[in-house]
Amino acid sequence: MKLLHRDIVCQQAVALAGDYLEGTLTRRQRRRFERHLSACDGCDAYLAQLRETIAASGSVEPEALDADTIEGLVDLFHRYRDDED
């Protein structure tokens, strides 16, 4: 890849990737980032990994609760209901 003075290097692209995903880069930064990405497989893959990480995060299920904790909270529920009645 031939570098022009306005081009960014991979380490700079990595630093911009977070704001790129959040859509908070300035127009100029975004253009530079996208121009770099179109010519760089490594940074394209880095961005893909971040997107995959975020997508996989959305599939994380709540951690399982142990039976004692559930029982304790159900007791709380009944105690409260009894106070009500």
Added chain:
Amino acid sequence: MDDQVLLGLVLDGDQAAFTSLVKRYHRLLVRTARFYVRSEPQAEDVAQDTWLAVLRGIDRFEGRSSFKTWLLSICVRRAISTGEREQRTVPVDTTDPGPLVDPARFNSAGMWSQAPAPFTDSVEEAAGNANLVAAVQTAISDLPDPHRLVVTLRDVEGLSTTEVADLLGLSTGNVRVILHRGRAKVRAEVEAKRQVDER
């Protein structure tokens, strides 16, 4: 079943509906509270208080926000007052925890010398890839706070950046910085683990 429907059933005295909400959100409440209080048992207490407040209908849910955001905001208020009682200052650590990617991965010109490769064939596939999801889950729970909490709220629970900022009393800029750091760390951990697995 929808959270708001479950809440209605709970207020009518339905224990099964209460258990469903507890299973869905109790760990999240503890994790959120833990950000403000000194110990795990205290965080458990705050989470329990939060459920009690829900049962009492003190802060009525009016559907202006999602149930989740409403529940979390009760928890945060209670956690803050508990934290204040014990005079704990909330550690919003914005000190630089190191580079987003190991500098050894780049050459002297700042270009990749060891470039990454995508984890799966597509982002859609990533969401359904059990191994990847498990690796991401582990990496998120290994994050230090505030990164763990912010990534959990934003990426696992799907709150918007603004909602996270409002909830935790941070600026959106601050949330973004923490979020980027957290995501980058999770990415790096997952990548490292996959390289080990492939050996």
